[in-house]
Amino acid sequence: MNEVYRSGFVSIIGSPNVGKSTLLNRMVGQKVSIVSERAQTTRNRVMGVLTRPGYQVVFLDTPGVTAPKNRLGEYMLKVAYDALFEVEAVLFVVDAERGIGPKDEALMERLKNARAPVVAAINKIDRASLADVETAGEKLRAAGFFADVLNISAVEGRGLEALEQRLFSFLEQGPQYFPDDMVTDQPERILVSELIRERALRLLKEEVPHGLGVSVDKMAKREDMALMDIWATIYCEREGHKGIIIGKGGSMLKRIGSEARKEVELMLGEQVNLQLWVKVREDWRNSVSAMREFGYEP
Numbered sequence: 460m461n462e463v464y465r466s467g468f469v470s471i472i473g474s475p476n477v478g479k480s481t482l483l484n485r486m487v488g489q490k491v492s493i494v495s496e497r498a499q500t501t502r503n504r505v506m507g508v509l510t511r512p513g514y515q516v517v518f519l520d521t522p523g524v525t526a527p528k529n530r531l532g533e534y535m536l537k538v539a540y541d542a543l544f545e546v547e548a549v550l551f552v553v554d555a556e557r558g559i560g561p562k563d564e565a566l567m568e569r570l571k572n573a574r575a576p577v578v579a580a581i582n583k584i585d586r587a588s589l590a591d592v593e594t595a596g597e598k599l600r601a602a603g604f605f606a607d608v609l610n611i612s613a614v615e616g617r618g619l620e621a622l623e624q625r626l627f628s629f630l631e632q633g634p635q636y637f638p639d640d641m642v643t644d645q646p647e648r649i650l651v652s653e654l655i656r657e658r659a660l661r662l663l664k665e666e667v668p669h670g671l672g673v674s675v676d677k678m679a680k681r682e683d684m685a686l687m688d689i690w691a692t693i694y695c696e697r698e699g700h701k702g703i704i705i706g707k708g709g710s711m712l713k714r715i716g717s718e719a720r721k722e723v724e725l726m727l728g729e730q731v732n733l734q735l736w737v738k739v740r741e742d743w744r745n746s747v748s749a750m751r752e753f754g755y756e757p
């Protein structure tokens with residue numbers, strides 16, 4: 460007799476910077492959601508699909524839950540909260556080292572009323588002390604509503620098999636939603652622009668990164684050779700930031716471009732010629748039309 464096929468959606472939610480996107484990438488075995496050491500890196504809902512013989516888990520990575528400061532922030536918060544509906548399970552991620560702070564507690568208040576079972580994952584156990592991991596575990600268990608509390612390291616892959624097994628237990632009989640080879644729903648253009656933004660986030664300091672937006676203006680395959688030409692624009696909010704992004708004699712932009720190009724080549728599996736521009740768009744995070752251009756749909 461054939462076993463039934465099981466499938467379901469799992470939302471990954473938590474405070475900024477706890478490792479949600481790192482976890483998603485690790486679970487699906489590919490970088491589908493960009494990662495940085497800065498808060499507010501993930502801006503959209505990013506889907507990552509894990510397909511195994513007999514079951515499929517569709518993960519939804521979300522922006523970190525935090526008080527919004529502009530239209531983009533409001534949009535991000537909505538994306539995070541909307542992802543709590545119509546899922547088979549919710550995965551609440553916390554940072555073991557940082558512990559359970561007021562942001563986590565506020566979010567837990569909301570998760571209490573979630574319809575789906577909520578699993579808590581204490582992440583970054585590779586870096587935290589045993590005592591910190593235990594303190595976090597006690598606090599989470601004391602909340603009384605988590606279906607399970609698990610210790611993991613998304614970077615090292617620790618605890619992820621147990622986590623997958625636990626999530627599997629919430630899947631119901633259902634269809635294979637996506638084909639075997641589909642790992643994300645992000646269109647190629649968006650993946651490319653996100654990889655560029657990731658590199659810029661890593662290389663730029665302080666106040667510049669939060670106001671970055673990237674649009675891929677054109678992607679075209681050369682006819683005579685295996686090469687993709689890509690034209691993209693990095694937007695920032697101030698003239699001063701533009702200078703920083705370009706750098707002395709164009710050195711910073713060159714570096715962002717060459718690092719991003721390598722990542723894009725890895726993803727596309729072909730050679731890339733990447734042309735980057737920098738433009739100022741004041742206060743774009745409060746502009747609905749600019750947000751649309753950069754792939755956010757307020």
Ligand SMILES: Nc1nc2c(ncn2[C@@H]2O[C@H](COP(=O)(O)OP(=O)(O)O)[C@@H](O)[C@H]2O)c(=O)[nH]1
Pocket residue numbers: 473474475476477478479480481482493494495496497498499500501523582583584585586611612613614615
């Ligand atoms: N040491 C350690 N760092 C991690 C782990 N998971 C994520 N990080 C780091 O935490 C930072 C934020 O990760 P990210 O996935 O962007 O967090 P998000 O904002 O919750 O999506 C990055 O610098 C990651 O490399 C982990 O398991 N261990």
Ligand SMILES: [Mg+2]
Pocket residue numbers: 479480481492493494500501521522523
């Ligand atoms: Mg993220």
